[in-house]
Amino acid sequence: MSQEVGRGSENHSDSTPYSFGGSWTPSAVELERRIARKARGRKNSLVAAASSILVLGTLATIVVTSPGWKNLSDTFFKWAYGFEVLPKIILGFGANVFLTVIAATSVAIFGLILALVRTSRSPAITPFRILATIYVDVFRGIPMLLIILLVGFGIPALRLKGVTNNVFILGICAVIITYSAYVAEVIRSGILTVHPSQRAAARSLGLSNFQTLRYVVLPQALRRVTPPLLNDLVSLIKDTGLVSILGVTDAIRAAQIASSRSFNYTPYVMAAGIFLLVTIPLTRYTDRTLRKSIDRQNAQGLA
Amino acid sequence: MSIPVLALEKVRKAFGSEVVLEDISITVPEHTATVFIGASGSGKSTLLRCINLLEQIDDGVIRLDGADITDPSVDPDEIRRKLGMVFQSFNLFPHMSVVENIILAPMRVHSKSREEAISEALELLDRFGLCEKAEQYPDRLSGGQQQRVAIIRSLAVKPRLLLLDEITSALDPVLVNEVLSTVRDLKEHGMTMLLATHEMGFAKQVADEVCFLERGRILEWGKPEEILENPKKPQTQEFLKRVHEAGRL
Ligand SMILES: Nc1ncnc2c1ncn2[C@@H]1O[C@H](COP(=O)(O)OP(=O)(O)O)[C@@H](O)[C@H]1O
Ligand SMILES: [Mg+2]
Numbered sequence: 001m002s003q004e005v006g007r008g009s010e011n012h013s014d015s016t017p018y019s020f021g022g023s024w025t026p027s028a029v030e031l032e033r034r035i036a037r038k039a040r041g042r043k044n045s046l047v048a049a050a051s052s053i054l055v056l057g058t059l060a061t062i063v064v065t066s067p068g069w070k071n072l073s074d075t076f077f078k079w080a081y082g083f084e085v086l087p088k089i090i091l092g093f094g095a096n097v098f099l100t101v102i103a104a105t106s107v108a109i110f111g112l113i114l115a116l117v118r119t120s121r122s123p124a125i126t127p128f129r130i131l132a133t134i135y136v137d138v139f140r141g142i143p144m145l146l147i148i149l150l151v152g153f154g155i156p157a158l159r160l161k162g163v164t165n166n167v168f169i170l171g172i173c174a175v176i177i178t179y180s181a182y183v184a185e186v187i188r189s190g191i192l193t194v195h196p197s198q199r200a201a202a203r204s205l206g207l208s209n210f211q212t213l214r215y216v217v218l219p220q221a222l223r224r225v226t227p228p229l230l231n232d233l234v235s236l237i238k239d240t241g242l243v244s245i246l247g248v249t250d251a252i253r254a255a256q257i258a259s260s261r262s263f264n265y266t267p268y269v270m271a272a273g274i275f276l277l278v279t280i281p282l283t284r285y286t287d288r289t290l291r292k293s294i295d296r297q298n299a300q301g302l303a
Numbered sequence: 304m305s306i307p308v309l310a311l312e313k314v315r316k317a318f319g320s321e322v323v324l325e326d327i328s329i330t331v332p333e334h335t336a337t338v339f340i341g342a343s344g345s346g347k348s349t350l351l352r353c354i355n356l357l358e359q360i361d362d363g364v365i366r367l368d369g370a371d372i373t374d375p376s377v378d379p380d381e382i383r384r385k386l387g388m389v390f391q392s393f394n395l396f397p398h399m400s401v402v403e404n405i406i407l408a409p410m411r412v413h414s415k416s417r418e419e420a421i422s423e424a425l426e427l428l429d430r431f432g433l434c435e436k437a438e439q440y441p442d443r444l445s446g447g448q449q450q451r452v453a454i455i456r457s458l459a460v461k462p463r464l465l466l467l468d469e470i471t472s473a474l475d476p477v478l479v480n481e482v483l484s485t486v487r488d489l490k491e492h493g494m495t496m497l498l499a500t501h502e503m504g505f506a507k508q509v510a511d512e513v514c515f516l517e518r519g520r521i522l523e524w525g526k527p528e529e530i531l532e533n534p535k536k537p538q539t540q541e542f543l544k545r546v547h548e549a550g551r552l
Contacts, residue, residue: 201394201453204355205408206384206460215407219398296442 075265082266085258089267092254093274095168099240099250103175104233110176111183116213118184119191132184139181145242148174152246171243179236186228190221224297227290234279234286241275251275306369307332308464308495309354314363316346316353316519323349324519327363329512331464336496338506338527341516342542347499348391350516351466354497355388368463384412387457391469393449395441395456401428402437405456413460420459427455431485447478451485458489465489467498471505503546507531515539 026034063069117125117132139147151174156165164170194217202212244253251274255267309331316324323346331337339347352358354365356372356379365373372382395404405427406420415423428434431451441449450470457465467486471479483505490496490509500506506513506527513530515523515538523536534540 197390197392197394198396200352200357201388201390201396203380204357204383204386204388205457206380206412207408208380211411215411216396220396223398 075263076269078264078266081262081264082270085255085267086270088258089251089254089271089274092249093251093271095248095250096237096240096275097278099168099172099175099243099248100233100237102172103179103240104236106172106176107179107183107236110180112187114180114184115187115191118188122209136181136184139178140185142178144174144178144239145245147178148242148246150174151177152243167243167246168248171246171248175236175240175243179232179239182232183229186225186232187221190225191217193224194220224293227286227293230282230286230289234282237279237282238275305333307366308368309497310364310366310369311354312364312366314350314353314365315361316349316358317361322519324353324360327519327521329514329521329524331495331497332511333495334493335511336490336498336509337512337514338510339497339499339514339516340501340503340506340530340542340546341499345516346519347516348468351388351468351497351499355386355466356382380412384460385463386466387460387462387464388466389450389453389457389468389470391472393441393446393453393473395449395453397441400438400440401433401444401452404441404452405459408456408460424455424459427458428452431455431488445478446474447481450474450478450482454482454485454489463495465494465496467496467500469499469501471500471502501546503531503543515542517542 114132114136117128118136120129148171152167152170155163155170198216198220199212202216203209207215241250241252244250244256247253249257251271252268255271258267259265307330309329311327311329314324314327315322327350329337339350341347349358353360360373363373364371367382367385371377395401396407399407402421402424405424406415406417409415409420409423410417425434425437428437431454433448433451433455436444436448436452441452444452450473454467454470470486471482474482479502483502486496486498486505487509496509498506498509510527512524513527514521515530515534515536517538523530523534523539530539531543534543
């Protein structure tokens with residue numbers, strides 16, 4: 001049996017060239033190592049637990065024993081009141097979710113177009129490329145709050161015929177305008193990291209410029225920028241709250257109404273909790289995708 | 304005599320002020336293999352890229368089946384469809400499985416149906432003993448397997464001429480042979496080829512003509528026995544001596 005080891009015959013395609021001798025039991029050395037590893041693992045987790053308790057405990061004690069704590073917990077953590085207004089805040093959060101869905105879809109399309117225009121080398125696109133560059137530079141350089149105010153109050157002031165005065169729609173537009181600039185840059189960076197040899201291979205197969213982009217460059221680029229795009233999605237969810245300054249009743253606005261009625265800030269804490277409920281899982285997921293994509297790139301580097 | 308598949312006449316290429324190819328004239332008749340040897344940096348890759356119109360030449364003419372492909376009115380995509388190119392670094396598309404890599408051009412460029420493209424791809428994979436890798440992704444394949452898939456991918460569009468650029472240079476010595484035997488197989492089946500290689504033993508086996516390139520010029524050319532065994536020019540002798548010392552003969 002052991003003679004079969006190696007690449008003796010021409011047809012090494014059918015079975016595995018190596019055969020393992022059935023069952024295996026760990027040797028004494030390995031068993032010893034395992035015991036040592038386990039002991040060290042136990043010690044490590046003990047140290048971690050002790051230090052966590054010490055640090056977090058100290059922090060909690062400092063906060064709770066501070067002179068203002070009683071006052072603060074009454075205004076920020078009055079749970080009974082918090083749960084009373086919770087339905088209103090959740091309803092408001094519906095507006096944030098709706099804004100996010102609409103904005104994310106439009107941003108994906110508009111951002112992609114901007115990125116494609118900016119990376120294109122075709123001479124016919126030149127004027128658009130300049131415009132896209134200016135667009136991205138301008139809207140990445142202005143605080144989003146300002147853009148929301150300018151669009152939300154500026155456009156109705158123009159009194160254009162047929163243009164909406166609906167703050168909800170104007171708010172969405174402002175968010176889309178800003179985030180498209182961010183997302184365009186992320187996608188563009190992804191396109192630029194695809195190695196030129198991939199393009200050369202595609203072109204030498206006879207694929208056109210557009211086909212190369214569509215089937216070879218973009219799929220790789222988008223896969224690479226998925227983690228930063230997910231990060232932008234988390235930011236987008238939070239930033240939809242900014243449209244509340246236009247008077248859109250989102251979670252933040254709902255909390256603001258509730259708290260101004262009772263001079264208690266618990267509704268804000270509730271709103272924060274609701275945002276966290278959505279953003280934390282998404283952040284964790286982003287983290288996992290990032291690690292996976294790094295692993296994949298490492299694997300490709302080794303091949 | 305019939306028209307050669309490929310003919311270069313006094314081709315010149317410069318990058319800025321650096322002249323990379325100068326006065327290159329060759330003909331590649333049908334069913335023959337022309338092999339370019341020469342030190343790294345002598346311009347072999349650039350020459351192949353010029354033929355594939357990935358680079359624009361500065362002077363001279365390149366003819367494919369007699370037609371001038373350097374004419375500005377020629378559509379480069381149209382020409383590349385007739386040429387297959389395999390690179391030193393494989394350049395498989397990492398986001399596609401082996402079979403998807405192979406059927407991409409037949410489907411998108413040659414408008415074949417998916418079924419037809421797949422069945423042809425599987426036939427090719429079978430012919431080169433890679434059938435069970437069809438569904439794998441490139442990063443799960445050995446370098447030699449990846450390069451053979453790259454060759455198959457370029458064959459799938461039934462090229463008039465195959466351009467092979469140092470296709471074994473990035474490979475483990477153990478894996479070189481499987482790739483070379485694939486190329487030998489193609490040669491026996493009448494494929495017209497232009498190769499750049501450092502594998503002198505292999506060059507001797509497949510080449511109908513060997514050209515020694517130095518600093519962008521063809522210094523010496525002829526039958527493989529002449530060039531590889533009795534080179535006339537001192538530069539060729541020097542080059543072959545160095546290759547020999549590196550253990551590649
Ligand atoms: N895109 C490029 N821009 C500038 N110089 C280049 C470029 N590609 C190749 N060269 C130069 O051309 C010369 C020949 O390179 P190459 O064709 O890759 O040689 P070989 O394939 O024989 O090793 C080298 O000196 C290289 O630096
Ligand atoms: Mg080269």
